[in-house]
Amino acid sequence: MNIQKFDTLDKENYDTWRILMEALLEKTDGIQFVNGTKIRxxxxxGGDSAARDAVLADAEKWDSMDRK
Incomplete structure (x- = not known):
């Protein structure tokens, strides 16, 4: 993954930083984790083990994506 570097957030550059950060999060599919639209x-x-295993696999995939 190629991630562009941009200035660290400070008192002077919030508007620019926010736009760049949102663009980066959109590009890397991270925005859904930040804004809460993709929940774990x-x-x-209870239930059968096959259903639990499927949900566990989905949760592990979510955790992996959330760490990126």
Whole structure:
């Protein structure tokens, strides 16, 4: 992944920093994790093991994407 570098946030550059950060998050599919539109799957307490395994796999995928 090629990530552009831009100035660190300070008192003078918030507007520019925000636009660049939002663009970066959009490009890397991270915006959904920040704005809460992609929530982590909740592991069921009951049910069959196949369903739990599927949700666990989804949760692990979510965790991996969230770390990026």
């Amino acid at each position: 799957p909740v592991l069921p307490t």
